[in-house]
Every structure is written in structure tokens, then in C-alpha cells.
Amino acid sequence: MPEGHTLHRLADELAATFAGGAVRVASPQGRFADAAALLDGQVLEGAEAWGKNLFVAFPAERFVHVHLGLYGRFDVHAGVTEVPPPVGQVRLRLVGEGAYADLRGATTCALVTTEQRDAVVARSGPDPLRDDADPDRAWERIRRSRAPIGGLLMDQAVLAGVGNVYRAELLFRHRIDPMRPGTTLRRGQWRAMWDDLVGLMREGVRTGRIDTVRPEHEPEAMGRPPRKDDHGGEVYVYRRDGMPCHVCGSIVHTTELQGRNLFWCPRCQRRFRSRSLQ
The missing domain is CATH 3.20.190.10 (MutM-like, N-terminal)
Structure with a gap:
């Protein structure tokens, strides 16, 4: 989509x-x-x-x-x-x-x-690409929900315009477990994610493709071949299941969340454990 x-x-x-x-x-x-x-x-x-x-x-x-x-x-x-x-x-x-x-x-x-x-x-959440977007509207929904943040980011009533690629890549870039409950996220973490998402999506508008890797992980810097995929763009985890993580070398995993494939690195995005359960 x-x-x-x-x-x-x-x-x-x-x-x-x-x-x-x-x-x-x-x-x-x-x-x-x-x-x-x-x-x-x-x-x-x-x-x-x-x-x-x-x-x-x-x-x-x-x-x-x-x-x-x-x-x-x-x-x-x-x-x-x-x-x-x-x-x-x-x-x-x-x-x-x-x-x-x-x-x-x-x-x-x-x-x-x-x-x-x-x-x-x-009925829609704030759109990161609109100048009138209010990230606090999304934050109010996220901080009250025990649903996984990986699902909340794809809920168009929470956040408008984010799909499977931006969801997976944003969580990786911020080292967040996709299954972490929204209620456990800190406000500062959310604002950092929002600001990052605004920049990534604006670049997507400019180029017409989704590129999420930082300069040090681009093909030229790592000496690896460019990604070949019909979605285009250089990414960290999206549709890279079974392949080594560009950052730590661990194998990228995939599972299904709310009917969509979810991609993440189990080492870079370690499983979240609430302090109350430790």
C-alpha cells in the first residue's frame, strides 16, 4: 500500500x-x-x-x-x-x-x-508531512494504549500516512522493540521518533523513494551492493528477513502483527521488559 x-x-x-x-x-x-x-x-x-x-x-x-x-x-x-x-x-x-x-x-x-x-x-491522526500536524495528538493515544507500538504506528487514527516500511524502519532507527506497549514509551522518545519521521518522509516526497539508512550504512560506505527490491530505497530491516543486520550482523527477523509482516533486529531492538516485572 x-x-x-x-x-x-x-x-x-x-x-x-x-x-x-x-x-x-x-x-x-x-x-x-x-x-x-x-x-x-x-x-x-x-x-x-x-x-x-x-x-x-x-x-x-x-x-x-x-x-x-x-x-x-x-x-x-x-x-x-x-x-x-x-x-x-x-x-x-x-x-x-x-x-x-x-x-x-x-x-x-x-x-x-x-x-x-x-x-x-x-478520524485521522496527525500527518507528519503537514505543517499543521500536532504530534501531541498521536502521543495522547500512544501513552494511553497497551497495544504494541509496532501496531499503533500503523493505526491511521493514531498517525496518518505511516505504512509498513516507515513503521519498521523508524522503530529500528530508535532501537525500540516493536512489541513494546505504548504506555511504556517516554514522551522524549516519541518526540525524537516524530522529528525523525518528519525528516524521513519529507525526503521521501523529494526523491519518490524510502531511504532510511544513515550515511555510514549506505552501500558505498559498507562496501556492499545496493538493495534490489521493487520498493526501492536503502533500508535496515524492511523485507530483509533472514539477512544480516547492517549494524550488528544479527539475522533480521519477521513475524505477523495485526495482519501485516513486521521486520526487526532482535539484537538492536532488544525485547522490552518493564521494570515492574523485573
Whole structure:
């Protein structure tokens, strides 16, 4: 599933390509046809992301709400002289001056009002990529929960935009046991994690990939080959189960947590034991 940086890049790309101009709006697949007819020929006013939710703004306080889910894609093609016929199940097509964009496979594609958009945002935790994000909102949820921090970081009501990659890498970078209860985390630890996450995700927006290793652990510094993976980017533990940790050499482990694969290094992220149980 695309993580938050992907949605912010997409919002920026849609705004840069279409904002301020009238667009043709269609639903070749047909599932968004009624809403597309209402928007066809209107000016696309802008686009923004909140976590993994994308909102494309049109006049009269109408928004196209998109959630890509596991398999969705929203491909933007700029600088074209001809718009080709749609290929596959295109739920939404936008066509502007010398550009078009096709949405396929999304979990959500719906025309919503400002009130409905605000309701989606209200159910979401703070987004590290937004300037108006309040990390204390997430902290209040974390410090009251005995759920594993590895699960809390993926709960979009706690923290918006973090997926499996950022979750695993953030916990590794801060040497935190993924199974540690949220109630045992210290406020200073959380703020350090938040600040780190903001930096990592902003870099993801800039480059379009997730890179989390520090300079001393990059391939050139370690004399190792670059990572080859369809997710791209240099990482410490994500999808590296059975391989040696870049830091300590121990074998990276994996298990399932709340239906998703979790990756961690058992030496760098030692099992947390509460002092009350020691």
C-alpha cells in the first residue's frame, strides 16, 4: 500500500499539472460516471493529501476523495500531444491542456462535500508531512494504549500516512522493540521518533523513494551492493528477513502483527521488559 509520501507527491503533481484550468472528467469504467458528469468541464482548484487520503478540489466545495488501498494507481501524464484511449479499468480520467491522469484499482473514489472531507480528516491522526500536524495528538493515544507500538504506528487514527516500511524502519532507527506497549514509551522518545519521521518522509516526497539508512550504512560506505527490491530505497530491516543486520550482523527477523509482516533486529531492538516485572 502506498505510504503517505506517495500521496503527497501525487497531490503536488496533480496540482502542478491541472490546478487553475478546466478539466474534462470521465469514468471510462463507469463506476464514477454520475459524479464525473457533475465535474466535467469544471476548474480543478487544487489537490492535497492527509495521510493516505487524497482530496482533489473542485468549485462549490466539492472534492474527489481517493484512497488508493493496496492496488490503486493514479498515473499523471504531462506534456502529451494526444490523449490515448483508456486501457484497463480506469475509474477516473482527468484531461487538461496537454495532460491526462488515470485512476485505477483504488479502494475509494467518491465525490464528497467539505463536511464529509472534514469527517475523514477528523478520524485521522496527525500527518507528519503537514505543517499543521500536532504530534501531541498521536502521543495522547500512544501513552494511553497497551497495544504494541509496532501496531499503533500503523493505526491511521493514531498517525496518518505511516505504512509498513516507515513503521519498521523508524522503530529500528530508535532501537525500540516493536512489541513494546505504548504506555511504556517516554514522551522524549516519541518526540525524537516524530522529528525523525518528519525528516524521513519529507525526503521521501523529494526523491519518490524510502531511504532510511544513515550515511555510514549506505552501500558505498559498507562496501556492499545496493538493495534490489521493487520498493526501492536503502533500508535496515524492511523485507530483509533472514539477512544480516547492517549494524550488528544479527539475522533480521519477521513475524505477523495485526495482519501485516513486521521486520526487526532482535539484537538492536532488544525485547522490552518493564521494570515492574523485573
